[in-house]
Amino acid sequence: MLAETAAPAIDRRVAFDFRLLAIPSGFAVLGYVLRLFAYLQAGWQPSVWAYPDGLCRWDCQWYVILAKTGYDPFPVPGMLDAGNWAFFPLFPAIIGGLHALTAWPVMNIATAVSILFSIGAAMVAYPLLDKNLRAFTLYSAFLLCGPFSIYFTSFFTEVLFVLLTNCVLLALKRSNYLAAGFGAALLSATRIVGVFIVIAIGLQWLLDYRRRGGNWRGLLPELWQRPEIVLAILLSPLGCFAYMAYLYHYMGDALAFQHVQRAWGRVPGNPFEYLWIGLTDWPQSGFLPSTNQWLGLSAVVGLAVSAVLLFQRKYPIAIFCLICLVVPLSAGMASMLRFVVALSPVVLPVIALLARWRPVFVVTLVAFVAGDYFFTVGWLAEWLSLV
Amino acid sequence: MSSAVVFGRAWRLLVLLLILGVAGVELYVAWLAIHPNVSTNYRAFYIDQSTTCLDKPISGQYRLGQTVSFMPDNQAGARRLRVCGWDGPAGDGTHSVGTTSLLRFAVTEPTGDLTLAMLVTAISAPDRRDQHIVVTGNGVTLGEATIPDSTQQMLEFRVPESAIDRAHGRLDVTIAYPTATEMTPRDSDTHYRSIKLMSVQLRRPEDVPSQGPQDDPVALRHGHGPDGPNA
Numbered sequence: 069m070l071a072e073t074a075a076p077a078i079d080r081r082v083a084f085d086f087r088l089l090a091i092p093s094g095f096a097v098l099g100y101v102l103r104l105f106a107y108l109q110a111g112w113q114p115s116v117w118a119y120p121d122g123l124c125r126w127d128c129q130w131y132v133i134l135a136k137t138g139y140d141p142f143p144v145p146g147m148l149d150a151g152n153w154a155f156f157p158l159f160p161a162i163i164g165g166l167h168a169l170t171a172w173p174v175m176n177i178a179t180a181v182s183i184l185f186s187i188g189a190a191m192v193a194y195p196l197l198d199k200n201l202r203a204f205t206l207y208s209a210f211l212l213c214g215p216f217s218i219y220f221t222s223f224f225t226e227v228l229f230v231l232l233t234n235c236v237l238l239a240l241k242r243s244n245y246l247a248a249g250f251g252a253a254l255l256s257a258t259r260i261v262g263v264f265i266v267i268a269i270g271l272q273w274l275l276d277y278r279r280r281g282g283n284w285r286g287l288l289p290e291l292w293q294r295p296e297i298v299l300a301i302l303l304s305p306l307g308c309f310a311y312m313a314y315l316y317h318y319m320g321d322a323l324a325f326q327h328v329q330r331a332w333g334r335v336p337g338n339p340f341e342y343l344w345i346g347l348t349d350w351p352q353s354g355f356l357p358s359t360n361q362w363l364g365l366s367a368v369v370g371l372a373v374s375a376v377l378l379f380q381r382k383y384p385i386a387i388f389c390l391i392c393l394v395v396p397l398s399a400g401m402a403s404m405l406r407f408v409v410a411l412s413p414v415v416l417p418v419i420a421l422l423a424r425w426r427p428v429f430v431v432t433l434v435a436f437v438a439g440d441y442f443f444t445v446g447w448l449a450e451w452l453s454l455v
Numbered sequence: 456m457s458s459a460v461v462f463g464r465a466w467r468l469l470v471l472l473l474i475l476g477v478a479g480v481e482l483y484v485a486w487l488a489i490h491p492n493v494s495t496n497y498r499a500f501y502i503d504q505s506t507t508c509l510d511k512p513i514s515g516q517y518r519l520g521q522t523v524s525f526m527p528d529n530q531a532g533a534r535r536l537r538v539c540g541w542d543g544p545a546g547d548g549t550h551s552v553g554t555t556s557l558l559r560f561a562v563t564e565p566t567g568d569l570t571l572a573m574l575v576t577a578i579s580a581p582d583r584r585d586q587h588i589v590v591t592g593n594g595v596t597l598g599e600a601t602i603p604d605s606t607q608q609m610l611e612f613r614v615p616e617s618a619i620d621r622a623h624g625r626l627d628v629t630i631a632y633p634t635a636t637e638m639t640p641r642d643s644d645t646h647y648r649s650i651k652l653m654s655v656q657l658r659r660p661e662d663v664p665s666q667g668p669q670d671d672p673v674a675l676r677h678g679h680g681p682d683g684p685n686a
Contacts, residue, residue: 143512293467305481309481319493
């Protein structure tokens with residue numbers, strides 16, 4: 069009798085795990101083929117053999133060089149002012165390491181690893197989506213077969229940023245602060261804004277502490293008795309500090325990644341002034357928004373979702389999102405669309421909302437798949453909003 | 456004492472030690488961050504931001520009297536002279552970027568006074584302003600010029616022998632742009648524009664004056680110049 073009741077449960081679990089892998093894997097294959105067709109239609113001298121290299125544009129090309137040859141010395145070869153120190157090391161190091169081990173083409177490795185990381189990011193997000201299979205399906209499609217899949221399936225650091233953000237969010241959901249700290253350490257070596265997840269970790273712990281009945285007077289004794297949170301907070305920026313230490317010993321400037329922004333034309337300023345300039349940059353002709361307006365609109369969407377998170381009292385992730393948006397915005401509008409769609413706490417609630425109603429889910433899914441093809445064509449046709 | 460208590464204490468001790476270790480490492484790196492160990496030109500450009508022109512080890516290899524094209528046809532020659540503050544070339548010349556540009560000429564033999572000739576076009580500024588430039592050679596003022604918006608001019612400046620750095624055998628020509636223009640709102644000063652350079656020549660009195668990039672033998676070979684294809 070016991071065996072009879074236990075057996076179906078095991079079967080269900082196995083079947084369920086299979087779906088968690090099968091759904092994103094299916095979208096990975098579909099997306100790969102769709103982008104191949106888009107490339108064959110719109111790529112430069114397209115051929116099947118030149119895929120996926122042919123999808124690599126803009127920052128992707130910087131990442132490829134970084135993975136192959138490492139960081140620029142000073143003076144930069146080619147006598148450019150813009151060294152590649154602005155690009156954080158973790159993802160290029162992973163790809164570069166695999167390239168050194170296997171000697172396979174960098175873009176082939178990067179594409180395979182990005183797709184694997186995207187599948188991983190979707191699986192980690194499943195509990196964050198309250199184990200809603202429809203939302204999980206939509207999120208898998210978004211990452212692997214959606215309009216912005218190029219960021220998550222070629223060679224951009226965003227895919228690792230999404231995976232690690234989801235890991236940290238899951239660790240926080242489970243109140244595992246030390247795991248969150250380790251994830252954050254990796255996140256801070258992935259993109260500069262990753263370091264700000266430390267605020268979410270600290271704030272989440274504080275809210276949990278207060279929820280458990282802790283008061284301000286008992287805070288220091290609590291930290292002394294259970295110092296794991298202090299370690300988690302100190303671990304969080306460790307990836308960034310490791311990169312800084314490397315830069316200092318390599319070229320004498322630990323903050324080269326920040327200082328080089330000047331050569332990239334990124335001027336620190338009022339983020340809301342930049343946003344206004346972007347939103348009011350009307351197109352010279354036609355009715356479609358200008359590139360800056362698209363970038364501005366994506367920032368507005370990101371800020372609006374962050375405001376909703378604040379309203380829902382999800383303060384830790386709301387503040388993280390706001391910082392992740394405002395920091396790049398305070399240096400201009402460049403790449404805002406990419407930054408917004410790679411911000412999991414912004415994307416996940418929108419996905420959950422779209423998956424709530426079956427007809428909306430179906431329409432969105434079809435739009436994502438169609439968007440994968442057309443946005444890849446747009447990417448190859450140099451739609452600057454996507455850069 | 457139970458093993459759980461012992462393990463708990465050991466774990467807490469390990470965490471405290473890790474806290475000390477990680478905090479120590481991070482403080483050390485923070486100290487490194489505020490004490491960069493970099494060259495003067497790196498500091499000036501990236502950290503102090505006191506210049507938009509990052510001085511780089513360019514040879515300045517040059518034969519006196521030679522016209523060097525800064526059109527897209529002869530960057531091999533131009534790249535030996537352009538140190539910083541240049542972008543491109545675009546189809547109609549090499550853009551100045553920032554508030555100063557630097558050209559370097561290796562001058563190893565005795566010369567006497569020289570003449571620096573530059574064919575330039577003022578950019579089309581959003582406010583149609585004239586472009587004013589101030590030219591110095593190793594710190595010695597060579598002259599100034601004002602070029603009306605979108606206008607092309609051949610500029611010539613006398614270079615006294617005293618301006619040439621004999622110790623290093625070179626002439627560093629700095630072109631300052633007090634009217635350099637922001638092309639888009641909130642643009643970086645490293646992206647300001649002022650002129651487009653089409654050709655340069657540093658000549659002795661007996662050399663033939665340059666007429667522009669078409670006098671560059673490499674430009675002739677490639678058939679590109681400001682006046683269209685050359686025969």
